[in-house]
Amino acid sequence: GQNIDQPTEMTATEGAIVQINCTYQTSGFNGLFWYQQHAGEAPTFLSYNVLDGLEEKGRFSSFLSRSKGYSYLLLKELQMKDSASYLCASYGSGNTGKLIFGQGTTLQVKP
Amino acid sequence: GAGVSQSPSNKVTEKGKDVELRCDPISGHTALYWYRQSLGQGLEFLIYFQGNSAPDKSGLPSDRFSAERTGGSVSTLTIQRTQQEDSAVYLCASSSSGGATDTQYFGPGTRLTVL
Numbered sequence: 001g002q003n004i005d006q007p008t009e010m011t012a013t014e015g016a017i018v019q020i021n022c023t024y025q026t027s028g029f030n031g032l033f034w035y036q037q038h039a040g041e042a043p044t045f046l047s048y049n050v051l052d053g054l055e056e057k058g059r060f061s062s063f064l065s066r067s068k069g070y071s072y073l074l075l076k077e078l079q080m081k082d083s084a085s086y087l088c089a090s091y092g093s094g095n096t097g098k099l100i101f102g103q104g105t106t107l108q109v110k111p
Numbered sequence: 112g113a114g115v116s117q118s119p120s121n122k123v124t125e126k127g128k129d130v131e132l133r134c135d136p137i138s139g140h141t142a143l144y145w146y147r148q149s150l151g152q153g154l155e156f157l158i159y160f161q162g163n164s165a166p167d168k169s170g171l172p173s174d175r176f177s178a179e180r181t182g183g184s185v186s187t188l189t190i191q192r193t194q195q196e197d198s199a200v201y202l203c204a205s206s207s208s209g210g211a212t213d214t215q216y217f218g219p220g221t222r223l224t225v226l
Contacts (some may be wrong), residue, residue, distance in 0.1 A: 026207045030211040042202060042217040043154070044116075050212060087153065097142055097159030098167055099204075099215055104153050 004102035006088050007028045011108045012078055020105045022088030024074055032071045034062050035087040037104065046073070075107075082098045113137075115151045115218035117203050123224045124193055132188045134203030140216075141216045142209030143186050145178060148220070149199045157201075160186060193225045 003025045026034065032051035035043035042050055049064035049071060060063040061074040073086055085104040092098040116135045124130050131168040136143050156170040171177070174192075180186040191196055200220040206213035210215045 013123075033214070035217075042219045045214050047214065048212070048214060080213060097161070097206075097209050097211075098156045098170070099144070099146075099154075100156070101146075101154040 002102055004088055004090060006086075006102040006105045008103065009106045009108070012075075013078060014078055014109055014111050016078050017074065017076050018078060019105065020074070020075070020086050020107065022071045022102060024069050024071070024090050024102075028092075030091045031067060032064055033089045033099070034060075034071075034073045035089065037085045037087060039084070046086075056107060072082075078109050080109050080111070083107060097100070113157065115203055115205050115216055117201075117218040117221050119176070119221055120219065121221075121222045121224075123226065125226050126195060127192055129189065129191045130193055130223065132186060132190075132201050132223070134186045134188070134218060135207075136186070136205030140205035140207050141183065142206045142213065142215075143180060144204045144206075144215060145186070146202045146204065147200060149200045154202065157188070159209070187209050190223075193223075195225045198223055198225045 006022045031046050033047040036046050037043040048060040057074045064071045070077045085106045087104045088102040089099050091098050118133045122157040132148050143160040158178050159167040159176045162183045163180050176190045200222050202220045203218045204215040206215045
């Protein structure tokens, strides 16, 4: 089966660095996605990792360890606009198109 | 259009009424997906279309829910005899080919409120 876990809430200070963790258990792994969702808006794609290691994209980086079933999203130089929910997701087994999402981590950035 | 669009953006209905939600995917995307997001919850998969066919409809919660896609483009999600527990944001997404590594791009959603 598939199970994706991430913390429910996090708080960080403007200008700081925050790491949002995600652990997954999937019977067939095809990569891991991170999405950002501001309140009342649609999820927007941030990153996709299929190989082990760190992918850097501006202030945001995403890391994957397939052997540990673990990923994290690293946000640097936090800005107030980074306050949002961050969703970790992976495709289910088989090519069904079913993207399995974690519950999301709500990040609050404080001045 | 440039992105996924959905209509209406908000829908308020009375318990027992039928509703139709519409999704226009990104032009050229063959795969289309419907999800539901209840307040404070993660996204729940409903159904996946590849072209006009639905290889996976395992997430539809009951037979009151149905969806179709025509012309390999627009999709409609229909909820019959709505119940209060159907209140949620219904999100549509599309991807280029439906492959297991495809990035899904989401529309703005339809917020459904059943009174």
